[in-house]
Amino acid sequence: MPTKRDFLSVTDITPDETLALLKKARDSKLQPKSQKTPLSGKSVAILFDKPSLRTRVSFQVGIQELGGYSVFLGEQEVGLGSREPVSDIANVLSGYVDLIIARISNHDLIVQLAKYASVPVINALSDVEHPCQVMADLLTIYEYKDTLDGLSLTYVGDGNNVARSLCLAAPAVGMNFTSATPQGYTLDDQSVQLALSRAVPGATSIQVRTVISPTEAVVGADVVYTDVWASMGQEKEAQARQVAFKDYTVSPELMQLANAGALFMHDMPAHYGEEVSPGMLEHPQSVAFPQAHNRLHAQKTIMEFLLSEN
Numbered sequence: 001m002p003t004k005r006d007f008l009s010v011t012d013i014t015p016d017e018t019l020a021l022l023k024k025a026r027d028s029k030l031q032p033k034s035q036k037t038p039l040s041g042k043s044v045a046i047l048f049d050k051p052s053l054r055t056r057v058s059f060q061v062g063i064q065e066l067g068g069y070s071v072f073l074g075e076q077e078v079g080l081g082s083r084e085p086v087s088d089i090a091n092v093l094s095g096y097v098d099l100i101i102a103r104i105s106n107h108d109l110i111v112q113l114a115k116y117a118s119v120p121v122i123n124a125l126s127d128v129e130h131p132c133q134v135m136a137d138l139l140t141i142y143e144y145k146d147t148l149d150g151l152s153l154t155y156v157g158d159g160n161n162v163a164r165s166l167c168l169a170a171p172a173v174g175m176n177f178t179s180a181t182p183q184g185y186t187l188d189d190q191s192v193q194l195a196l197s198r199a200v201p202g203a204t205s206i207q208v209r210t211v212i213s214p215t216e217a218v219v220g221a222d223v224v225y226t227d228v229w230a231s232m233g234q235e236k237e238a239q240a241r242q243v244a245f246k247d248y249t250v251s252p253e254l255m256q257l258a259n260a261g262a263l264f265m266h267d268m269p270a271h272y273g274e275e276v277s278p279g280m281l282e283h284p285q286s287v288a289f290p291q292a293h294n295r296l297h298a299q300k301t302i303m304e305f306l307l308s309e310n
Helices: 013-030 055-063 086-094 107-116 131-143 161-169 189-197 212-216 236-246 288-309
Strands: 043-048 069-073 099-102 121-125 152-156 175-178 209-210 223-228 265-266
Touching: 013 288, 043 055, 043 288, 055 099, 055 121, 055 288, 069 209, 086 099, 086 107, 099 107, 099 288, 107 121, 121 131, 121 288, 131 161, 131 265, 131 288, 152 161, 152 212, 161 175, 161 189, 175 212, 189 209, 209 212, 265 288
Parallel strands: 043 069, 043 099, 099 121, 152 175, 152 223, 175 209, 223 265
Antiparallel strands: none
């Protein structure tokens, strides 16, 4: 029996697998929905501990389109690590379903879930990484630019889970990565070093940078990306973060410093007047809505890949 594959981090798939999945997702978008049902007869458990729009809908619709059946379980139904030990929940669910999708704030709980589950586990968001979002991001860039190799992606804002996954994924597909964050909110050096080690073989020119100035960061960027200043669970820090990030709003003026034709991206939800100026998601260079739609297509490909590997 083959070894179980999980998708808890973008580092759980190789650079070659990453590119292959992106190409497959792009091709799959062009196929009629009814012709492909690789999840036929398969059941999927969806575990969430916080509200969600894009993640929940894209996964549930994707499972149905692939011919599978999903069971949604909120925090009250499961109580991962509180109502029952994680190991018990993992063992029980493994006897019911073929795949577990977990959107759990505490990354350690997802790691434990994957450790004890005998079926694949997908990290649909944690406080450490957001790998499914970043696969959709790369798919969007690939569609609009027709390549990833040699492009430069700049992230402006908090060095959070999205920034970390972008940092770890970009060099693996041949992209440069720069993050602009205030002091005290930068990406950890361990992630930066790991990202550099994942650069495609022979691509010695790939850069991974962390800087303070947003204007410095966006110069030469092919993609400018931002996210909320305070994520769910950080509400108590919101006021302090608004002060720290007051110069980190992505606006049309900031976009003018990037390369001609640069894409603007945001994983949503957006807080207008904070990380983005009003109307920025409708900016001519914005691909935020296609980016959101690509969650469906990227995740369908990931689910099919994991189930075919196990």
